[in-house]
Amino acid sequence: MSKEMVLRDGDIAGVPAAQYVRMSTEHQRYSPENQKAVIAAFAAFRGFEIIETYQDSGRSGLTLSGRPALKQLLADVLTGAAKFKAILVLDVSRWGRFQDTDQAAHYEYMCREAGVDIHYCSEPFENDGGALSSIIKHMKRVMAAEYSRELSVRVSRAQRHQAGLGFKQGGEAPYATRRRIVDEKGKLKSLLKPGQRKAYRDDKIVLVRGPASEVKLVRTVFEKYALEGLRLSKIAKLLNAQGKMQSSGRPWRPDTLRRMLRNEIYIGRFVFGRRFCNLGKPMPADEKKWVRIQMLDPIVSLELFQAAADRLASTTVRKFSDEELRSVLVRLLRENGYLSWNLVLDCSYTPKPATLIRRYGSLRAAFRSVGYDHPPKFKRNAEGQRITNDDLLNDLRRIYAEHGRITMAIINADPHAQSTTFYQHRFGGMMNAFQLANLPIKPRNRREEVAADRQREAWENRAPAKKPMTRNEDGSRITNDQLLGFLKELLAEHGYLSIGLIDAAPGMPTCQFFRDRLGGLRKAYEKIGYLTSQSEIVRAAMARNKVREGQLYAYTVSRRSPV
Numbered sequence: 001m002s003k004e005m006v007l008r009d010g011d012i013a014g015v016p017a018a019q020y021v022r023m024s025t026e027h028q029r030y031s032p033e034n035q036k037a038v039i040a041a042f043a044a045f046r047g048f049e050i051i052e053t054y055q056d057s058g059r060s061g062l063t064l065s066g067r068p069a070l071k072q073l074l075a076d077v078l079t080g081a082a083k084f085k086a087i088l089v090l091d092v093s094r095w096g097r098f099q100d101t102d103q104a105a106h107y108e109y110m111c112r113e114a115g116v117d118i119h120y121c122s123e124p125f126e127n128d129g130g131a132l133s134s135i136i137k138h139m140k141r142v143m144a145a146e147y148s149r150e151l152s153v154r155v156s157r158a159q160r161h162q163a164g165l166g167f168k169q170g171g172e173a174p175y176a177t178r179r180r181i182v183d184e185k186g187k188l189k190s191l192l193k194p195g196q197r198k199a200y201r202d203d204k205i206v207l208v209r210g211p212a213s214e215v216k217l218v219r220t221v222f223e224k225y226a227l228e229g230l231r232l233s234k235i236a237k238l239l240n241a242q243g244k245m246q247s248s249g250r251p252w253r254p255d256t257l258r259r260m261l262r263n264e265i266y267i268g269r270f271v272f273g274r275r276f277c278n279l280g281k282p283m284p285a286d287e288k289k290w291v292r293i294q295m296l297d298p299i300v301s302l303e304l305f306q307a308a309a310d311r312l313a314s315t316t317v318r319k320f321s322d323e324e325l326r327s328v329l330v331r332l333l334r335e336n337g338y339l340s341w342n343l344v345l346d347c348s349y350t351p352k353p354a355t356l357i358r359r360y361g362s363l364r365a366a367f368r369s370v371g372y373d374h375p376p377k378f379k380r381n382a383e384g385q386r387i388t389n390d391d392l393l394n395d396l397r398r399i400y401a402e403h404g405r406i407t408m409a410i411i412n413a414d415p416h417a418q419s420t421t422f423y424q425h426r427f428g429g430m431m432n433a434f435q436l437a438n439l440p441i442k443p444r445n446r447r448e449e450v451a452a453d454r455q456r457e458a459w460e461n462r463a464p465a466k467k468p469m470t471r472n473e474d475g476s477r478i479t480n481d482q483l484l485g486f487l488k489e490l491l492a493e494h495g496y497l498s499i500g501l502i503d504a505a506p507g508m509p510t511c512q513f514f515r516d517r518l519g520g521l522r523k524a525y526e527k528i529g530y531l532t533s534q535s536e537i538v539r540a541a542m543a544r545n546k547v548r549e550g551q552l553y554a555y556t557v558s559r560r561s562p563v
Contacts, residue, residue, distance in 0.1 A: 017043060017086040017119075018052035020073055022094050024060050032057060035090045042121035043088060052084055062097055062148060064107075070096075074107060077114045087111060087118045092140035095120075097148040101141040156276070163272035163291040167204040174265050175247055176214035176299060177207045194247065207265065207295050215299055217244060218266055221257060222300045226307035232257045261308045270295040320351055325359060329370045339367045342412065392418060392426060393437040400439050478509065483517060488528050497521075497530055 021035045032055060043050055054069040064071060076082040089095050095118070098104045108118050118127060123140070125133045159169045172194055173179045181189040184202040191208075192198070198205060209215060217239070224230045224238075232254035240251045264271050272291040276283045320328075328350045333339050341363060344353050353363055360366040367373065395417045400406045408420045408430060420430060427433040434441040472478055486508050491497055499511045499521070511521060518524040525531055 015048050015086055016051045016084040017048040017088050018054060018073065018082070018084040019043075019050050019088045020070065020094070021053065021055040021090070022067070022070070022096075023057050030090075030094070035094065038090055039088045039121050042119070046119075048086060048088065048119075050088070052082075060097075062099060064096075064103075070107075074110065077111050077116050080114075082114075082116060085116060087116055089118060089120055091120050091122050092137060093144040093147070097144040098141070099145050099148070101138060101145060104141050105138075160273055160291055162204070163270070164293060166206060166270070166293050166295055168207055168270065168295075169272055172247075173207055173210070174263055175260060176210045176218045177265060177296070178210045179205050180208045182206055207270065209296060209299070214247075218260065218299050221260060222266070222304050222308050225257075225261060226304055226311055229311075258312070261312055264292070264305075265295070266299045267302050267305045268294050268296050268298040318351075320355065320359075322359070325351070325356065325366070326370055329356075329366065329372075333370055333372050339370075339372050342409075387418065389426065389436075392423060393433065396423075396433060396437040396439060400437075406434070406439065406441065478517075480517060483509070483514060484524065484528055487514075487524060487530075491528065491530060497525060 019036065019039045021032050021039075023030050023032055023035070036053075040050070042048075054073040056067045056069040060066060073087070077087075092104075095108070096104045111118055120127055120137075123136075125136045127133055127137065163169050167182070168179065179192040181192065181198050182204045183189055183200075184204075189203070192205070221235055221239075224235050225232065230238075236252040236254055236257055245251055246256065260266070270291075270293050273285055274290060276285050328347075329339065332343065332347055332350060336343060341353050344350050344356065344363070356363055356366040360369060364373075395414075396406065396411075399410060399414055399417060403410055411417055411420050411423070423430055423433045427436065431441070472482075486505075487497060487502075490501060490505055490508070494501060502508060502511050502514065514521055514524050518527070
């Protein structure tokens with residue numbers, strides 16, 4: 001092409017340009033080769049010299065997120081790294097079928113402001129910014145977006161119809177099943193391996209039973225969970241220890257077993273259409289619109305499947321959406337006129353206070369989200385001075401004189417007193433505070449008396465707060481290997497690990513430091529071979545507490561026995 005070729009609008013030929021090519025799965029006329037051929041002819045006629053190619057193959061034009069080539073093109077233009085002065089695109093739809101037509105216009109405007117014009121090679125208008133081209137271009141964008149919407153509806157309707165006829169719609173086969181091809185006459189053909197696709201358009205796919213060993217494993221999982229009552233983590237460990245892996249070769253995990261227990265294919269029922277994900281973010285579909293059809297012989301009995309489902313329902317924590325949390329708080333506030341920790345804790349339809357704290361950061365923030373400002377449990381007196389121990393003990397004496405008795409509920413309900421949590425932090429336990437206030441309150445039984453003695457001794461002998469350790473003595477950064485070494489030494493010394501033990505150990509970072517660096521204490525425990533299940537950690541802590549109570553009880557009895 002001659003460098004002296006003159007463009008139709010009078011510009012000098014040889015303008016460096018980039019071509020953008022996008023193909024999804026729509027039609028052969030949109031293949032990259034066809035697009036490049038049309039763009040090349042346009043460039044030769046107009047005098048452009050194509051020096052860069054940006055290609056998104058197999059990419060939808062609905063969003064920008066899944067189109068790395070277009071993102072790179074925009075980045076090169078906006079950062080000034082582009083060596084071209086024009087972008088050539090086959091037509092408006094190849095630039096994008098954005099559901100918001102302003103999005104396509106926005107990206108084009110950014111390029112034009114950076115000095116790079118966009119030319120649509122097969123459109124019947126000049127993209128010169130005139131009124132006529134702007135109107136036609138906007139109509140084309142609307143038509144492209146509408147085409148995607150109509151296509152998604154047609155595809156979704158066809159998929160649901162085919163699923164209702166008993167044919168699988170995409171995706172790999174669940175464990176213990178295999179995909180098998182069925183021709184247009186209903187004759188069974190060969191099995192498909194993972195990753196393989198059918199060769200002919202008229203062929204369909206159904207699910208059939210897999211190997212006997214996999215079928216046996218599925219039944220074993222259901223029986224151990226529903227009949228023997230084993231936890232999913234325990235079942236996963238047993239399967240992995242026996243060398244039985246998933247179809248992908250990965251070890252079993254509790255979440256994969258949970259999905260297995262919920263999959264109705266194991267009672268022979270194929271379920272399709274749980275979510276709508278035609279355009280944009282997937283949305284859950286109404287269960288009444290799900291497609292359910294019997295596709296193969298059951299692997300487990302309906303009674304066993306239902307037993308597993310019942311246990312899952314009783315052990316699965318419900319996840320509240322933000323709107324659900326707000327609605328239950330509004331209801332609780334309307335019924336009682338106020339909100340508090342105890343009110344949330346005792347309510348049957350609200351989640352635990354810990355859930356609200358995790359979601360909002362604090363209970364006060366959760367209450368404020370529905371317009372209720374929880375009155376703070378003040379930490380200073382009316383004069384703004386720090387509350388002394390005498391102030392706290394005088395409040396206990398006043399409450400006892402007013403009510404003739406004293407309980408934690410009465411203290412928390414008193415509008416002028418601090419919370420019992422504040423007392424426990426200040427005195428090491430409520431029984432200690434009662435005794436310091438000379439109130440005639442005694443433990444009701446020997447167990448409570450032993451616990452009160454233990455609290456008082458722990459409070460009296462409490463260690464000073466540990467200064468957080470974030471670096472080595474020489475100022476160097478603490479490595480992950482060092483952190484794991486700290487835990488190993490502590491485990492070897494005490495035989496167990498806990499939050500209190502880590503925080504109290506001298507010369508070690510705090511638990512929060514371990515969480516931030518290693519992604520959580522349980523992950524750190526797993527790396528050094530310690531307990532990883534939360535239930536196992538809790539049971540071990542309860543066992544240690546029972547041993548301590550027994551030792552302390554024996555010590556207390558011996559100390560009080562006459563010599």
